[in-house]
Amino acid sequence: MYSLENVIKKYERHGQEVTALDETNLEIPDNDFVAIIGPSGSGKTTMLSLLGGMLAPSSGRVVLDGISLYALSVKERTKVRSTKIGFVFQTFNLIPWLTAQENVQIPLVLSGCNAQQQQERAAAMLEKVGLADRMRHKPNEMSQGQQQRVALARTLANDPQIILADEPTGNLDPETREQVMEYLTEFHQDGRTIVMVTHDEAAAKFATRTIRLVSGVVSEVKAEVQAEAA
Amino acid sequence: MKPYSLILKELWQRPTPMLTSLVAVTLGVTALVAIQNITVYSEQKIASDMDALGANVLVLPPSVSLQNYYSADMHGKTMPETYVTQLALAKLPGVQNLAPKLCVEADVDSIPVVLTGILPRSEFESKAAWQGMSMLTNSVGSDRGCCATGITGGDEDEDPASLATKRSIKDLGKDEVILGSEIATQLGTQKGDKITLLEKEFKVLTVLPETGTIDDGRLFAHLHTVQELAGTGPVVNVIEIMACCEDAAGDLIGSLSKELPDTRVITISQVVETQVAVNGLMSRLSWLFFSILLLVGAASIASVMYSNVSERRKEIGTLMALGASPAFVTNLFLGKATILGFVGGLGGFLLGTVLAYILGPQLLDVAVQPMPQLCLIGIGVATLVAVVASYLPARRAAGLDPCLVFNDA
Ligand SMILES: Nc1ncnc2c1ncn2[C@@H]1O[C@H](COP(=O)(O)OP(=O)(O)OP(=O)(O)O)[C@@H](O)[C@H]1O
Ligand SMILES: [Mg+2]
Numbered sequence: 001m002y003s004l005e006n007v008i009k010k011y012e013r014h015g016q017e018v019t020a021l022d023e024t025n026l027e028i029p030d031n032d033f034v035a036i037i038g039p040s041g042s043g044k045t046t047m048l049s050l051l052g053g054m055l056a057p058s059s060g061r062v063v064l065d066g067i068s069l070y071a072l073s074v075k076e077r078t079k080v081r082s083t084k085i086g087f088v089f090q091t092f093n094l095i096p097w098l099t100a101q102e103n104v105q106i107p108l109v110l111s112g113c114n115a116q117q118q119q120e121r122a123a124a125m126l127e128k129v130g131l132a133d134r135m136r137h138k139p140n141e142m143s144q145g146q147q148q149r150v151a152l153a154r155t156l157a158n159d160p161q162i163i164l165a166d167e168p169t170g171n172l173d174p175e176t177r178e179q180v181m182e183y184l185t186e187f188h189q190d191g192r193t194i195v196m197v198t199h200d201e202a203a204a205k206f207a208t209r210t211i212r213l214v215s216g217v218v219s220e221v222k223a224e225v226q227a228e229a230a
Numbered sequence: 231m232k233p234y235s236l237i238l239k240e241l242w243q244r245p246t247p248m249l250t251s252l253v254a255v256t257l258g259v260t261a262l263v264a265i266q267n268i269t270v271y272s273e274q275k276i277a278s279d280m281d282a283l284g285a286n287v288l289v290l291p292p293s294v295s296l297q298n299y300y301s302a303d304m305h306g307k308t309m310p311e312t313y314v315t316q317l318a319l320a321k322l323p324g325v326q327n328l329a330p331k332l333c334v335e336a337d338v339d340s341i342p343v344v345l346t347g348i349l350p351r352s353e354f355e356s357k358a359a360w361q362g363m364s365m366l367t368n369s370v371g372s373d374r375g376c377c378a379t380g381i382t383g384g385d386e387d388e389d390p391a392s393l394a395t396k397r398s399i400k401d402l403g404k405d406e407v408i409l410g411s412e413i414a415t416q417l418g419t420q421k422g423d424k425i426t427l428l429e430k431e432f433k434v435l436t437v438l439p440e441t442g443t444i445d446d447g448r449l450f451a452h453l454h455t456v457q458e459l460a461g462t463g464p465v466v467n468v469i470e471i472m473a474c475c476e477d478a479a480g481d482l483i484g485s486l487s488k489e490l491p492d493t494r495v496i497t498i499s500q501v502v503e504t505q506v507a508v509n510g511l512m513s514r515l516s517w518l519f520f521s522i523l524l525l526v527g528a529a530s531i532a533s534v535m536y537s538n539v540s541e542r543r544k545e546i547g548t549l550m551a552l553g554a555s556p557a558f559v560t561n562l563f564l565g566k567a568t569i570l571g572f573v574g575g576l577g578g579f580l581l582g583t584v585l586a587y588i589l590g591p592q593l594l595d596v597a598v599q600p601m602p603q604l605c606l607i608g609i610g611v612a613t614l615v616a617v618v619a620s621y622l623p624a625r626r627a628a629g630l631d632p633c634l635v636f637n638d639a
Pocket of ligand 1 (some may be wrong): 011012013018019020038039040041042044045046048184
């Protein structure tokens with residue numbers, strides 16, 4: 001259960017202040033599937049970073065399961081991230097010099113699993129996204145869609161309760177897009193909370209709730225509008 | 231996978247940028263290890279040479295400079311043989327024995343050799359007798375001082391092979407020759423054989439035991455025979471004086487110079503001092519090379535690390551998003567620096583040791599053994615330098631804004 005309490009995020013660059021996220025109050029219950037839409041530069045990524053414990057707000061609190069994220073030390077916040085939150089990126093962000101299996105192992109390395117657990121878990125996750133036969137492939141030996149599926153497997157490795165995705169389908173063709181969205185839906189059905197930034201109307205339709213951001217101001221897209229669109 | 235396998239895998243997959251900085255570190259350690267190694271063994275050799283030679287003094291023609299005690303007579307300059315008699319008659323305190331030498335080039339069966347003329351002690355003794363001097367205790371020097379166990383204490387050194395260690399001989403006939411061990415092997419000659427030198431036939435009196443010096447490659451004959459055959463007249467290249475230790479260090483040099491003002495008098499320790507000074511200089515230079523190359527290495531490691539960090543911003547951000555703490559990221563880079571430093575130090579030690587092993591005998595005529603303590607120093611310093619040089623880049627990596635993972639490409 002997430003709640004943003006009076007969160008404001010301002011950037012200061014070259015003496016100029018940009019309000020990326022204006023005063024926002026928002027609740028995201030457990031097992032929600034939220035799509036964040038909005039024009040470029042409206043603060044979508046900023047919001048996702050705030051939720052992920054990667055970016056401290058200028059004021060206000062980001063509370064996850066009763067814990068104010070930015071009241072924690074960096075180390076504790078890192079720990080929360082490694083146990084509860086998984087990320088999916090537009091550009092996949094696989095480590096190019098590691099194989100698919102090794103990439104999936106990274107969160108497990110970071111949380112201190114032993115080698116055998118790492119390998120078994122990574123193999124199971126890759127199987128889950130249908131890449132059991134690509135375990136020893138390097139990222140550059142795989143298609144974009146396959147790379148994003150490896151990234152999905154990596155996100156699942158630590159079994160996070162929340163998945164934060166920034167334009168997960170942005171770099172994919174329509175067919176693969178569909179496939180990735182199906183996986184995300186499946187993860188949602190497994191009980192996870194999913195927050196997904198997207199430009200893609202079709203992708204947003206997989207979500208159960210849509211939030212529109214315009215110039216840092218949040219507005220809820222009416223549920224019935226969404227239902228109607230779907 | 232362990233955290234360190236992340237470092238190794240990255241190094242393994244993208245070795246090139248790190249190799250260049252590794253080379254600088256390795257060369258620094260190589261220079262240090264090679265020079266230090268040679269220097270240490272050279273110093274040991276000098277110390278043992280000094281032990282073997284005792285407190286000998288060389289009387290040389292003026293304007294002769296020399297680096298190597300054993301080649302003191304190879305400079306081609308001469309002085310009158312009468313100096314020898316003059317010294318013998320002066321009966322300076324501390325002088326135990328005199329050994330004049332004259333070197334000429336000759337050949338045996340067209341093999342070029344160095345023929346050294348030496349004066350057996352019997353010559354002095356007859357001369358001294360002729361001059362009406364006492365033969366009882368010491369034929370050339372005074373009986374004062376420390377020479378109780380001196381070289382000419384009695385007739386027990388009748389064995390001609392004593393030339394090898396005591397640098398003088400009691401008797402040597404005008405048509406006899408003594409061979410160094412190496413040249414004897416080379417010529418295939420044995421005791422009792424006859425050889426022809428400068429058109430004169432000599433009988434081989436003995437072959438000297440091996441000494442490890444250039445004496446091994448020489449032939450020794452009577453000084454007067456050599457003078458006659460080479461047509462040099464009554465001259466010598468050097469007079470070696472076996473002196474009592476404490477006298478050699480003290481007054482003897484002064485009184486020798488006074489007695490023979492037209493000569494250069496130096497002690498073995500002076501000869502050695504030059505070598506010691508050279509060694510000291512080399513040793514300091516090696517630290518200088520080491521420091522410079524390590525600075526170069528450090529600068530190049532730092533710059534390679536910086537570019538490695540910016541090149542891997544996305545990777546680092548990803549690791550952070552996946553739960554890597556800033557400390558983990560710092561350690562990732564410092565760990566890499568440690569590996570580089572260790573490998574560079576070890577490589578430098580091995581390379582330097584091999585270099586010293588090859589060059590030691592060639593440059594300074596010393597046999598060199600590996601010195602494990604240099605391994606520790608080399609690895610320790612190289613690792614320290616690599617880690618220090620990588621500290622700021624590592625901190626920068628840890629301080630990266632993890633949000634950069636969201637920006638595409
Ligand atoms: N690190 C930063 N420093 C200064 N300003 C920033 C920074 N990151 C974002 N901004 C500004 O904050 C605003 C919101 O940026 P954000 O990246 O959240 O937008 P976005 O909705 O994700 O856009 P896009 O759809 O293009 O990804 C923009 O005006 C941007 O210029
Ligand atoms: Mg964005």
